[in-house]
Amino acid sequence: MHNRYFTIHEHPEGMPDRELFQLEAAELPALQEGEVRIRNTWLSVDPYMRGRMDGVTTYIEPFTLGKPLEGAAVGEVIESRDSRFKEGDRVRHMGGWRDIAQLPGDQVEPLPTFDVPPQAYLGVLGMPGTTAWVGLNVIADMQEGDNVLVSAAGGAVGSLAVQLAKAKGGTVVGIAGDPKKLEWLESHGIKAISYRGKDARQLSEALKDACPEGFDVYYENVGGDCLEAALDNLRVCARIAICGMISRYNAEGPAAGPANLAMLLIRRARMQGFIVFDHWEHHGDFLNEFAPRVASGEIDYQETVMDGLESTPDAFLALFTGRNQGKMLVKL
Amino acid sequence: MHNRYFTIHEHPEGMPDRELFQLEAAELPALQEGEVRIRNTWLSVDPYMRGRMDGVTTYIEPFTLGKPLEGAAVGEVIESRDSRFKEGDRVRHMGGWRDIAQLPGDQVEPLPTFDVPPQAYLGVLGMPGTTAWVGLNVIADMQEGDNVLVSAAGGAVGSLAVQLAKAKGGTVVGIAGDPKKLEWLESHGIKAISYRGKDARQLSEALKDACPEGFDVYYENVGGDCLEAALDNLRVCARIAICGMISRYNAEGPAAGPANLAMLLIRRARMQGFIVFDHWEHHGDFLNEFAPRVASGEIDYQETVMDGLESTPDAFLALFTGRNQGKMLVKL
Structure with missing residues (x-):
């Protein structure tokens, strides 16, 4: 054949x-x-x-x-x-x-x-969904009422992470670029911030306006300015789950990292990279919890x-x- | 009076x-x-x-x-x-x-x-000792046989961290500058690396020579080039305890962070800032374990x-x- x-x-x-x-x-x-x-x-x-x-x-x-x-x-x-x-x-x-x-x-x-x-x-219900669930629940150890920030919040993983976070969260903020993505986020009660036309400092200020008390959890898909802006807006004992750093995947050379990494020390925060395949033992739990909500139409994917x-x-x-x-x- | x-x-x-x-x-x-x-x-x-x-x-x-x-x-x-x-x-x-x-x-x-x-x-037996113990055992979750890297390894905290690590570790490598500190480290069976005259890439190569299989734990006191070099040399699932970033304390403006922060993702590593006062409940355990070793002269402080x-x-x-x-x- x-x-x-x-x-x-x-x-x-x-x-x-x-x-x-x-x-x-x-x-x-x-x-x-x-x-x-x-x-x-x-x-x-x-x-x-x-x-x-x-x-x-x-x-x-x-x-x-x-x-x-x-x-x-x-x-x-x-x-x-x-x-x-x-x-x-x-x-x-x-x-x-x-x-x-x-x-x-x-x-x-x-x-x-x-x-x-x-x-x-x-x-x-596949790799992206499991990745969103593991990142929030296992890596970032999200608790009821946590304020959550998600970058690439209109993407395959981010758009599920914001909905999972919203279901048990406090303030949920999503960073995206495309106007349709921003609109979609707002329609789901997510505060939407555009990264377009903003440097790290301006993005940081926009995040502070959206959530003045800061974030307990940052779900990181992007890196670069998004990470730097997020580091400025962490609460004490915040957790960052690094799912991806898409801003760097096509880079032709090294680019400097965030200038404010010491915020991890000042806020006693934790940052952890992960790949979902290391945590695939949670896939069954994830499916049993999440698939009925997808089948019922509650989750907008x-x-x-x-x-x-x-x-x-x-x-x-x-x-x-x-x-x-x-x-x-x-x-x- | x-x-x-x-x-x-x-x-x-x-x-x-x-x-x-x-x-x-x-x-x-x-x-x-x-x-x-x-x-x-x-x-x-x-x-x-x-x-x-x-x-x-x-x-x-x-x-x-x-x-x-x-x-x-x-x-x-x-x-x-x-x-x-x-x-x-x-x-x-x-x-x-x-x-x-x-x-x-x-x-x-x-x-x-x-x-x-x-x-x-x-x-x-005070704050520095407790900081070394908490950073290794609680934050970095050091296990028997782990390869451990310590920066500012001749300082108050680092010189205790290397000895704690050596007692249960695999390869222990210390970064310092002063020749007397390097000599002191070598005399305790610690591989000593000088940061002087090395940029991040050269320091990274020196670490690779000292411990080709990479580090399970990095005890961070310095930041800057030390952090960048360490990120290059992490094993999968490595843990970084950020105790300090003394290279930045007197900085007059922001300096770029490490260009290779994506190594956290590639190595699925964890990096966590801490201050010992959050973990003071371990001070008693620390004293009971460590004070007899100090009193007996086993620990060279x-x-x-x-x-x-x-x-x-x-x-x-x-x-x-x-x-x-x-x-x-x-x-x-």
């Missing part, structure tokens, strides 16, 4: 060009014992993939040049030599960036049966959908200019 | 001049019911005092202009109207920077009775002693050029 997939043949520096990504085609080998063949229906693109293009191991192995790129995907089993799967099963796996995936059954999981569309398991395998690189690149509202997906 | 004390009459910018400090004299009021009068024998000077000179509340109230400065001291009771104290009792309190202190008995504590000289309760009340400002200022080896004290 024929399949098509994206590769890269060099490690990009800075923001990748569209030309970095090559669509290739190959004949799949015969299905081996224990393997499953899947027709992908939805592909995920996520900021963390940029790190895997650099050719150095950070917290995850780099992509191999010339081999199919990887990422989360959902699809339907079209052939199985693993007794746990049969034709027609809906599954989630990491064989994305391609139309047909062929994988060992151990790397494939059946979709849960909550009343949600299948692509929800790539976003609100957004998707930005591009069509067709060919659009996958465009969908990925659009993440870095903030053109996605909520989870960016490719529909095949 | 006459007493003499130091004051400041303005908030310094940058490194204070010797002239900032004024020695004043006054007649003490009659001792009130519940008060104790103490002839100080030893005064402590500590880097954190610089923060109290700025006139803004950070984690501790600022000094009041024109009033006696404060700090830890030990002395002997010479008059008491508190039934818990009698003439000749040896006590510790915060009425330092002066020769005679007059305080409510609630602010005075009797010295414990371990077989150590009284000034030990200002250093190895060093003191730099200046003589006479008049030398107190010089002793304080010398902290910022690293001229103290171990705890800086003034003997009256």
Whole structure:
């Protein structure tokens, strides 16, 4: 059987060009014992993939040049030599960036049966949702009534973090750039602050106006000026969960860090980087708590959908200019 | 009764001049019911005092202009109207920077009775010792066999942190500047790295040579290049305890932070600022564990002693050029 997939043949520096990504085609080998063949229906693109293009191991192995790129995907089993799967099963796996995936059954999981569309398991009920939940509840140890700040608050993770925080929080403030994202935040009772046209000091002042008593929790997706402004506005014993620093992912050289890092000492605050895969044991708790709220419509999750395998690189690149509202997906 | 004390009459910018400090004299009021009068024998000077000179509340109230400065001291009771104290009792309190202190008995504590000289309760068994112990054991959650890095490793806190770490650690590396401090570290089996003549990148390479597998714990007293170099050399799930950032205390303006703060994310590391007063409930555990080791001579604590009340400002200022080896004290 024929399949098509994206590769890269060099490690990009800075923001990748569209030309970095090559669509290739190959004949799949015969299905081996224990393997499953899947027709992908939805592909995920996520900021963390940029790190895997650099050719150095950070917290995850780099992509191999010339081999199919990887990422989360959902699809339907079209052939199985693993007794746990049969034709027609809906599954989630990491064989994305391609139309047909062929994988060992151990790397494939059946979709849960909550009343949600299948692509929800790539976003609100997948890695981004779990990341929002773990960051707030496990890493930042959010307590009832805490004031919470979220950067990239209109993104796949941030838009869920603000809703989780709002449900048990005090004041919740979200930083975003796009006017539609700001409007969406306000419509959910989140105080929305635009970073556009503001330096760190101006952003810091806007945060102080929005929440004069300061933040107990900062959910960090951006870095740079957002971090510096947040450090100015911490309460004593604040916790910062560093989920990402997207402002730096395409940087071509080192940039100075925040000038006010000593605020961690002054406020006796804690800052911790995490990746959700270290905390995947919470995924079940997360699903049981969160999926019914998603199925009932209580949680407003957004998707930005591009069509067709060919659009996958465009969908990925659009993440870095903030053109996605909520989870960016490719529909095949 | 006459007493003499130091004051400041303005908030310094940058490194204070010797002239900032004024020695004043006054007649003490009659001792009130519940008060104790103490002839100080030893005064402590500590880097954190610089923060109290700025006139803004950070984690501790600022000094009041024109009033006696404060700090830890030990002395002997010479008059008491508190039934818990009698003439000749040896006590510790915060009425330092002066020769005679007059305080409510609630602010005075009797010295414990371990077989150590009284000034030990200002250093190895006082705030610096407790700070070293809390930072390693509580904040950085040091485990047996951890590789530990300590900056300002020849200072009052750092010189105890390296010995605590060495007793249960794997590789222990100390950063210092003064050749005598480096030699002292080596004599205790600590790998000593000089920061002098090195930028952050060179310091990072020296740390990598000293401990190629990286550090589980970084005990931070300095900030600046030390922090940047340490961030490059963290193991996965490393913990950084920020006790101080002395490189910044006399800065006249903001300086950029480390360019590699994203290492917290890549290494899923935690960084936490603390002050020992938040964790004083551990002081008893610390004393019971540590005092016998000090009394037996197992712990090598060093003191730099200046003589006479008049030398107190010089002793304080010398902290910022690293001229103290171990705890800086003034003997009256």
